[in-house]
Amino acid sequence: MSAPKDKTILITGASGFVATHVVKAFLERGYQVRGTVRSEQTAVNVRKNFLEYSDRLSFAIVEDIAQPGAFDEAVQGVDGIIHTASPFQFVVVDQEKDLLQPAIRGTTSILQAALGQPQITRIVITSSFAAVANLSKGLWPEHTYVEDDWNPITYEEAKVADGVSAYCASKAFAERAAWDLLEKEKPHFSLATICPPMIYGPVEHHVQDMNKLNTSAADIYRLINGSTQEVPPTGFPAWADVRDVAEAHLRAFEVDQAANERFLITSGSYSYDDVCDVLRTAFPEIKDKIPMGQVGTSQPAVYKVSNQKAKSMLGMEFRSLESSMKDTVKSLLELETRLQ
Template structure:
């Protein structure tokens, strides 16, 4: 039996590895893009049981024209997760905005030219593309698919704008570029965008490195690493809402498979959280690290802060998502980190 092939870009990433797993388990053949043969080999080892259904194309730079021309040929769907992120950059436009926007345009353009059989593209966008940083904690506001990050290109490239704010603006610009492409070109495929906030959960790929964790994973690990101690202050999370990486992967699979998802944008989130809640879970449920974890003000929840909320009901209704509880997510993430500590 010939299996349908799905292209998953950035296949060595934290989220993408779980997306690859979701599609392989669902019976698809997966073609992944990675930046080097070394990454391809490591991801292949992660999924050795599916080796006959997993292949790779090397794409060193997604911002280069024609980067995806080869990769898209022969696939029926594309899951575009690739988007470089650096906490500090030399050039905001070159290092943050262009890779995000051009990478999105390049893959849609390649699909239109070389992959007429593609039915649907699912793009990994971000809650960052919804977040209005100027509003701060914005008590009383409930973010939904109707919200867009309002930062302009001029503001995003301003030298005084923090790099993280530029990254957030770039996610919005990349997603808008995708929807603009669809409206302008009217291609034969449709588009779905998935917008997760802080993504937590177990690192499941062979490229995971405790020294170079993705930003959201590092948020949890810094609270339990051998370098942390009970007297350390608790840092605020990047944003006050979260989701389990396995639920994000399921969202991508359902976004491709569910007919009604076509042409829609989905906020995927399990709700609010805080560093205090994560620290409490680590201390109460992961005995190996309880003496490392900062105390803060135990079991004070959100610490008396009033912050924005989220409405992810659309993802539950249309995609059928059921979200992991924070306790399970944090414990599973911690167990994965502890396994990685044994490897070092």
């Protein structure tokens, strides 16, 4: 394997919460990185985060990843691809048109573009635990999810499902489309997919307004800014730290055995009660803003998510909830001060 400095990695959606950490991981490892962004201004914002690596960071403008040929120019001459970009609609009128098809096309278009680039060795796709979980089973406490599990929703069901179910379905169909293309085309490159659940961790991407945080950062910010009076119910009780997710992308690209493998990336289960307990202790200066759970209330039993494959095949170790939440909130408080 040639040295990282001789390899260029395309990282799609480079301005995102997860992607910023992925870009950082590859730059720190020594790679040349080409990030896709939607505009020149976004490229300027991303570059500000990585001034010390400016000689190894470049950009390609891709305004709409779901358009045919969207990545044809961006993939020219790269050695590998980390595909983190995924279409996301907050207001969905038509599940198929607004969610399912854009997610599928966004994934297949980059794979098809890569077919014409024989130097590309591996593509790593950011999938999701949403592509793994069986929502119809609820908390399913007797079950441990592994990489062989798939969200069983059908396309016909997804077209008329509620927004959360349709979004989860879109992640499953996008990932399945990637594996189907691999099976059909037998390409020169290998594939790996990363399936994290809720992703927390420090905010390092460009943020202009605390009201426009990414979803998971906003999820924690509401617990420390006084806007949430009661501990909310935990919707998806499994989590990962964004830095671990980024490291998993790097290792899934580099490790030979990761070829054509799927990885669940998680530190385990959690609840918002756990989070609030950690934060009240770690940040006593804001403890009055942090909601308090009911004393003596036990948490319901929940499914488990196995990270054994990531540990054994990628050599991953995972951060604790305490360290992740401390770093998340520290970054949010610093960002809040900076934007005031």
